[in-house]
Amino acid sequence: MPELPEVETTRRGVEPHLVGQAPTKIQVRNGSLRWPVSPEVEDLVDYKLLSVTRRAKYILFNFEHGTLLVHLGMSGSLRIVSPNEPLKKHDHVVLEWTGNLSLRFNDPRRFGCVLWAGESWADHGLIKNLGPEPLEGEFNADYLFDKSRSRKTSIKQFVMDGNVVVGVGNIYANEALFMSGISPKRLAGNVSKAKMVLLVENIRFVLQRSIDQGGTTLRDFLKADGSPGYFKQQLNVYGRKGLPCVSCGHELKEIRQNNRSTVYCSKCQR
DNA sequence: CCCTGAACCTGACCGC
C-alpha cells in the first residue's frame, strides 16, 4: 500500500512525537509478519530514541544502541495515539513511551516487518544492496541510462526494481512514465538518453509533490494522526482506466505487467 | 547476471 511518499509522510508524522523518549512497555501481539518480529524488540524498554529516519521504504527507529527497521508492506500503517485508545484489529506491535503516547503498528496483510538491525543498519541484508534514493543526486539520468543498457525488461519493471532505484512503486511508476511520454512496455534498454532525463525529473517531481501533499490515500492509507493524504486528486493515469487522457483525450488503457496493473495512454506514451 | 512467476495474507468488491 504505501509507496515512498506514504512512508515518508508516516515518518514525519511519527518522529516529532517520539524523539528523546524511551519505550516503557512493549507488546508484540502477533509477531508473524513477513519475517518474525525480532525478539530484541521486546528489550527496547528504557532505551532512548535518537531519531527516526528512512532508507527506501524502511522507517528506521534509531536508538542509542541500534536501529529498528519497520517496513509497512502493502497494508501497514503506524499510528500515534493515547495509550488508553482501544486496540484495533491487526494492531500487531504496540510500543508505549515515556511521553504517554502509544505507537501502533497495524498491518492486515502482514507483509510488513519489524526487525532489529543492530548498530550498523546499512549492512543489514535487506538494505545493503538497495539502489540509490530517488530524491538524491546519485540518482540521475547518466546513472539510469547506463544501468539500463542491454536490459530487456520493460522500463516500468526496471524503475520499480529496488536494485536500480528505491521507492518507485506501482502508482508513481505509472505516473512518471505518463508524464515522460514513455510507453510502459518499451524495453528499458531502448529508452533514449533524452527520455531518461525526463524520466528522472518526473520520478523526482511526482514523488516530491506527493510527499508535499501527505501521500496518496486510495482506500486505507492514513497518516500517523489518522488523516488522509491528498495526492489522489492529482493522479493522471493510475486508477483511471477507460477515462480520457488528461492530455489528448484518448481512452486510457490498462494492461498487466509482472502481475501489476499498468494504466497508460497509447497515443501520448511511445 | 537477468528475467519471470509464485509466494506471503486479509479484506473489499463484483457478479451471480
Added chain:
DNA sequence: TGCGGTCAGGTTCAGG
C-alpha cells in the same frame, strides 16, 4: 445474504 473469483499501494525467492 452468501459464495466464489479477482484485485490491492511490496518484496523476496526459486528456477530457468
